[in-house]
Amino acid sequence: MTYCSQWWLLSLAIFLLALTVQANENVVKTDVFLSPKFELGPGQVADKFYYNIDFPRGHIAIKEFNGEVVDELGNSVPLHETYLHHWIVKRYYAPKGEKVHEGNGDQELHFSKNFAVRNAGTCQGRVLGQEFGIGSETRKTKVYVPDPYGIEAGNSMVIPKGFEERWLLNIHAIDTRGVVDRMGCTECRCDLYNITRDKAGWPLRPGYTGGLACCYDQVQCRMQEGFDNIKRSLYLRYTVKWVDWENSIVPVNIYIFDVTDTGERPAGSTRNGCQVEYDVASCVGNCMENNGCVDTKKARIAMSDDGGEIIYGVAHQHSGGLGATLYGEDGRVLCSSLPIYGEGTEPGNEAGYVVGMSSCYPQPGTVKMSEKETLTLESNYNSTQKHTGVMGLFYILVADSPPRRMPSLLTFIHDQVALVFMGVTVAVVVAVGYLRRNRRESGYQSILMQQ
Template structure:
């Protein structure tokens, strides 16, 4: 009975999250008067056998051309028939989409999948606005297992402006690259260990560049690079499967009414250390991207006391209105919060865990992250302000190679107010009225959840945290 009710509550939350994203999209479409375009593409095929890892870069991927405003980017792993593939079979560690400039023309040889980022002078990185750069977190979009239920849509009148001919260096063209990191977990001895890239399960002692691993490096990206193999159960024989990353891009052709946003990616491992990278126009910030979570000490029984908190402080060079924010975490994640210098909460992004078998609701996996959409002008960050990023993970089990990343879109406040005030009056009331049903649904789901809260806490204490099945 309890399991059925838990599944029903989760399905309510997933439905609410999906409707929330759809309503946000519909509202934007109304304000944009049908100007938003969408197109669906697929990455080149990648083939995986049981326990195998795919981690390649694809250059010159299919992407809308011209001077445009990006409004969203959604993705998922599908098979040859176009069907969604469950995380319990192919774990999507992450995908990222980067922009770059290249000398014309780009050849078919250059388009072939690569195991690493190209560093030739023929390529110039055109990464986001910071603050982790030099090929570290320079992407515009990117998620992981949570991709199916995380909204990336950018509301009106905002957009990420790309393809501006005035910004493209002479003799170069703008293009896009895609990185897909997927891990096949069919027949492996430890699903969670494989998805967390534990080095002993991959039997590796050096990274993809043939550099020896540190003695204290027990798991993470350096152990599950392209072509590695996670340990299988004895006698496992499985067929290879052909997969694709299907991605959907939403955009508008550039026009003066669009308000540009700056894209920042914050990292809970950011040490604040800086050194100039000669291959980039940006300073490199000491973002280590991944970190480990130790298990709770014996004798701690309260789930609230068994939480790891990783905290980083960073300065955003140019402030403005917060338009959108969302976090990226791995299994065990308990949410990320961004605070202002005065302690005010700017955004909290919480994970949604699956409780079933079907794609998008896989037990023990993060299948969605909550996105923040403040009313324009209601949440601001001041230029030069020191922000605090706080990433929380459960310590009921140890974890390796986890991430605490935070996507943040900011727009100039003066331009925001001037342009947004020109929107029709009915647009504002439409925004409020359309969200009333969502508020009621959330209230309903919360009330239903309260009826299970006491039992849920008791159950977690008895059974422990529910993770990916080993």
């Protein structure tokens, strides 16, 4: 075999190797974005809605979405200064070229030409329609979608003609610097905010003592006397990880369950029994009769569509939470999630706050929901003191049993290139051995071997 033949084979092998790597490459991409700026003074509440936020474009599979509050210098802000009650991200379709809406309410999304894309959960109307979002636990909650699964976005085949896919961000943050009762302010106690009417001007319902209805944009929690009213500018810094969509990715549906879901829509309400929040009464002096001062709330939730495989799950709870569990109809545990409490003062480890929730990642194919199965969600809170406006939500990702897919053209090419590359590699090895043997037989010695 001539030198030219050897180098031709070697060049071909390198070229085919490059093709193989390229055909098999679908690397995870990462981008970090900042929300529009919002300002907060001590004791103030921000409940902001931002339309058409920055987001990766194209047909993609979202692998992770997380966020945190930062200041103008990009420093993480601790929860004991600015409490992140929640942040949520919704997908919606808008006419191409329509003006971007921004404001303190989401009425524009529902009463204009825009329309929302909901998750697959059972809460109806405008309640819990988001696809992403948690709260104070955002920094230490694992939310990565495992391979080969992904949350599909940007599919032009499902976006209505003349529309484009956009994303809406809602940030609900409470500045607790200098307040008289930090926990009471984060739990939105109405007396601390001096609120008797909701943001629409309607009187609060009888017995309502705390929650979102008393914690809307620009309301003020009670302050200590003499505390300096210094405002600061803040942002939600959110990180998105994704890969380009390909046929080997298995799409998942997002379900959000609410422990307050009664399964019945109240008369004149757009809510399907999902109240989102509830109160935990104190059991002080009555612990033995109240499960050792543990408040347990349960909801039975009937699935209305096909089942599937659960590949991820996590709960959302507030301070005082002890964890939540999702059970199947036969009582089997589908997923449990426990809170992680901070022990210090630095961001992500603030004492007394839920700084993370444990996630469950079942082995593929081991945890399934049957069609129209009735699930039970259980949420537990410590009730040694009263808590207002707490939440017991559960997020799961569900994949249909993966269908047998016809291999795509890219997959076919990749497989064929891999086979050719293996063959060429063997040929090159044989050729090199043959050439070295010929050189030795002809008396050739490498210059490196000369003394």
